[in-house]
Amino acid sequence: MGTLLDLDLPAPELTAHLCDLASPSGEEGPLADAVEAALRSVGHLRVDRHGDTVVARTALGRPTRVVLAGHLDTVPVAGNQPTRLDGGVLWGRGTVDMKGGVAVGLRLAAHVPAPVSDVTYVFYDNEEVEAERNGLGRVAREHPDWLAADFAVLMEPTSAAVEGGCNGTLRVAVELTGTAAHSARWWMGSNAIHAAGPVLRRLADHQPATVTVDGLDYREGLNAVGISGGIAGNVIPDRCEVTVNYRFAPAKTEAEAFDHVRQVLDGYDVRLLDTAPGARPGLDRPVAAAFVAAVGGEPRAKVGWTDVARFDALGVPAVNYGPGDPQLAHADDERVDVAEIVTCETRLRAWLTTLAPVEGRAHRRGLGAGGSHESSVESERDWSE
Amino acid sequence: MGTLLDLDLPAPELTAHLCDLASPSGEEGPLADAVEAALRSVGHLRVDRHGDTVVARTALGRPTRVVLAGHLDTVPVAGNQPTRLDGGVLWGRGTVDMKGGVAVGLRLAAHVPAPVSDVTYVFYDNEEVEAERNGLGRVAREHPDWLAADFAVLMEPTSAAVEGGCNGTLRVAVELTGTAAHSARWWMGSNAIHAAGPVLRRLADHQPATVTVDGLDYREGLNAVGISGGIAGNVIPDRCEVTVNYRFAPAKTEAEAFDHVRQVLDGYDVRLLDTAPGARPGLDRPVAAAFVAAVGGEPRAKVGWTDVARFDALGVPAVNYGPGDPQLAHADDERVDVAEIVTCETRLRAWLTTLAPVEGRAHRRGLGAGGSHESSVESERDWSE
Numbered sequence: 001m002g003t004l005l006d007l008d009l010p011a012p013e014l015t016a017h018l019c020d021l022a023s024p025s026g027e028e029g030p031l032a033d034a035v036e037a038a039l040r041s042v043g044h045l046r047v048d049r050h051g052d053t054v055v056a057r058t059a060l061g062r063p064t065r066v067v068l069a070g071h072l073d074t075v076p077v078a079g080n081q082p083t084r085l086d087g088g089v090l091w092g093r094g095t096v097d098m099k100g101g102v103a104v105g106l107r108l109a110a111h112v113p114a115p116v117s118d119v120t121y122v123f124y125d126n127e128e129v130e131a132e133r134n135g136l137g138r139v140a141r142e143h144p145d146w147l148a149a150d151f152a153v154l155m156e157p158t159s160a161a162v163e164g165g166c167n168g169t170l171r172v173a174v175e176l177t178g179t180a181a182h183s184a185r186w187w188m189g190s191n192a193i194h195a196a197g198p199v200l201r202r203l204a205d206h207q208p209a210t211v212t213v214d215g216l217d218y219r220e221g222l223n224a225v226g227i228s229g230g231i232a233g234n235v236i237p238d239r240c241e242v243t244v245n246y247r248f249a250p251a252k253t254e255a256e257a258f259d260h261v262r263q264v265l266d267g268y269d270v271r272l273l274d275t276a277p278g279a280r281p282g283l284d285r286p287v288a289a290a291f292v293a294a295v296g297g298e299p300r301a302k303v304g305w306t307d308v309a310r311f312d313a314l315g316v317p318a319v320n321y322g323p324g325d326p327q328l329a330h331a332d333d334e335r336v337d338v339a340e341i342v343t344c345e346t347r348l349r350a351w352l353t354t355l356a357p358v359e360g361r362a363h364r365r366g367l368g369a370g371g372s373h374e375s376s377v378e379s380e381r382d383w384s385e
Numbered sequence: 386m387g388t389l390l391d392l393d394l395p396a397p398e399l400t401a402h403l404c405d406l407a408s409p410s411g412e413e414g415p416l417a418d419a420v421e422a423a424l425r426s427v428g429h430l431r432v433d434r435h436g437d438t439v440v441a442r443t444a445l446g447r448p449t450r451v452v453l454a455g456h457l458d459t460v461p462v463a464g465n466q467p468t469r470l471d472g473g474v475l476w477g478r479g480t481v482d483m484k485g486g487v488a489v490g491l492r493l494a495a496h497v498p499a500p501v502s503d504v505t506y507v508f509y510d511n512e513e514v515e516a517e518r519n520g521l522g523r524v525a526r527e528h529p530d531w532l533a534a535d536f537a538v539l540m541e542p543t544s545a546a547v548e549g550g551c552n553g554t555l556r557v558a559v560e561l562t563g564t565a566a567h568s569a570r571w572w573m574g575s576n577a578i579h580a581a582g583p584v585l586r587r588l589a590d591h592q593p594a595t596v597t598v599d600g601l602d603y604r605e606g607l608n609a610v611g612i613s614g615g616i617a618g619n620v621i622p623d624r625c626e627v628t629v630n631y632r633f634a635p636a637k638t639e640a641e642a643f644d645h646v647r648q649v650l651d652g653y654d655v656r657l658l659d660t661a662p663g664a665r666p667g668l669d670r671p672v673a674a675a676f677v678a679a680v681g682g683e684p685r686a687k688v689g690w691t692d693v694a695r696f697d698a699l700g701v702p703a704v705n706y707g708p709g710d711p712q713l714a715h716a717d718d719e720r721v722d723v724a725e726i727v728t729c730e731t732r733l734r735a736w737l738t739t740l741a742p743v744e745g746r747a748h749r750r751g752l753g754a755g756g757s758h759e760s761s762v763e764s765e766r767d768w769s770e
Binding site: 169171184185199204225226227230231233237247304 | 554567568576578579582583604608614617619620622627630632658689
């Protein structure tokens with residue numbers, strides 16, 4: 001006997017209800033059951049489930065198909081449950097990341113029976129943990145056809161602004177080697193930490209590019225994010241390792257990005273640690289332009305890595321758009337202005353019900369079958385916001 | 386009923402016997418008992434004991450007094466016990482560091498009843514571990530009068546060469562600070578690891594001095610021995626710490642040495658971690674000159690830190706001189722050419738029995754009373770060789 005979700009509740013109340021059904025990563029089962037049951041009760045949707053990911057699709061034969069996706073899990077509760085509403089602000093775990101977005105998605109799924117594009121609603125598990133557990137990635141590998149579309153909206157918190165695509169990211173280790181010696185006889189050795197100086201200089205001097213992709217400006221970055229070296233207080237170190245993170249515009253492939261880092265650090269031993277591709281925003285497509293026109297505001301580039309990259313890997317351009325201030329995600333004082341939830345629902349409903357320009361999507365179907373488009377990133381969770 | 390030591394055994398056999406009485410740091414008790422008993426059976430010595438440190442002194446009223454000192458402990462046995470003699474080479478733990486020296490000292494204590502200088506023989510515990518346990522340091526604090534002398538010979542392995550004094554050493558932490566930020570929005574932060582680049586450059590560019598002290602050339606060194614920084618693979622680090630070790634000639638005080646490091650790293654946050662003073666070789670003194678003349682060879686400066694600095698802190702110049710290759714100390718294949726042990730005994734005996742020029746010592750007595758001259762080093766063991 002599972003929990004019943006009432007999709008007729010206003011989105012803010014539904015958000016509170018969803019938040020009070022605690023679902024930290026790995027424990028989404030009861031919430032996924034409730035979501036599945038609620039969506040199956042909606043007559044106009046085909047519902048599929050894989051693990052704790054629920055996918056519901058209209059099948060109206062529209063010339064375009066769009067995805068609205070949100071994850072069901074949250075980071076662990078930190079004394080911030082149940083939710084409380086105070087002066088139009090809803091406080092508690094999940095209010096920002098991202099049950100407000102989930103509530104909006106569920107409301108639209110139930111109450112927009114005849115969208116101008118076919119719509120695929122995706123509610124997935126394990127976004128907040130290591131990449132291999134990510135429900136969206138799992139469905140992308142095992143049922144890529146469930147995700148085929150012309151455009152996707154990931155309802156991560158963006159303060160109800162359109163953040164298109166995302167930068168890619170990769171990490172390399174730069175290893176400096178030397179010769180160990182007693183530091184009293186330092187001239188018998190070669191100091192690997194000293195050898196890291198010119199590497200840090202190159203990184204500090206490097207002028208990262210800003211690359212315009214589909215009309216959005218992606219600011220790149222190349223930074224040391226870790227350094228370690230040293231054996232003991234009386235030993236000349238024979239090894240020092242600098243970890244470097246490159247955030248690269250979605251115009252570059254992962255291979256091109258790695259080449260760039262090797263060029264900047266030419267002459268050094270540069271080893272790839274992990275990588276995740278960027279995602280183009282696809283705002284040059286009519287279906288995306290219609291989205292931007294419907295929700296309003298000036299789209300901006302997403303510089304952090306998000307699951308939009310999983311859609312891009314399937315050939316589906318994607319943007320981030322959802323209620324809540326991303327700076328409050330995961331915070332103990334996580335909270336959302338409920339008006340923002342209502343705004344997102346209103347604007348997305350307008351988009352789904354406003355006639356969009358026609359764009360074929362057949363040429364995209366089948367892209368990304370299997371896992372071949374999956375990134376080799378070890379823990380994409382590290383990248384995501 | 387303790388072990389009996391036969392000080393009539395030739396020094397190589399006595400060395401083997403001493404090595405076979407395992408005495409890793411903290412477990413010197415039975416060996417100290419045996420040493421004390423053997424020395425008490427020698428009629429011409431006054432014997433004192435403090436913990437597992439045994440001090441035996443002649444009291445002949447000579448115008449000068451010299452010290453011969455060696456530690457009783459070893460690093461842990463590593464499958465290299467008992468000793469074995471093979472073609473004139475004695476293998477096993479302690480053969481180099483430093484029971485060969487201890488055997489020589491015990492032999493001289495027993496068999497040189499009328500040295501030209503009064504002699505203080507010191508056999509001490511816990512040299513191979515943290516500074517606060519060091520038996521020589523303990524006696525220097527609690528019974529500095531036991532160690533009063535004009536000159537000291539520390540019988541650490543030097544391959545039977547005179548290594549005078551020692552460099553001082555200090556460590557500082559250089560802390561770089563910045564502002565943390567998500568590495569996708571690196572421009573919101575300030576990279577503390579990048580800020581370490583110029584510090585490493587200064588260290589690499591620094592030309593350390595060679596300083597002549599009492600006729601010996603002390604080569605200084607300034608080196609990064611550790612670096613650490615970084616929070617996570619997706620975060621601009623707000624902190625990076627470089628640990629720097631400065632080896633400074635015994636012409637400098639610890640305060641002067643710290644000032645020098647602060648000058649080299651002017652503009653940075655430099656924090657003193659620990660320090661140990663150097664020791665002047667004192668080879669300009671007649672008693673030391675007589676020593677060098679007696680044992681032969683060209684004296685050289687000791688660049689590593691040793692317990693000679695404890696004597697210097699008491700106003701007693703000191704040199705290192707003993708059998709065994711210091712590169713084999715602590716090695717699993719620790720071994721000594723027994724001829725070197727015999728050579729050391731012969732030369733030290735010649736020194737102790739050759740009339741030395743007169744030098745008053747009264748002006749030195751009482752220096753270093755109490756712990757005020759003790760170094761503030763946290764773990765001098767880190768420095769010693």
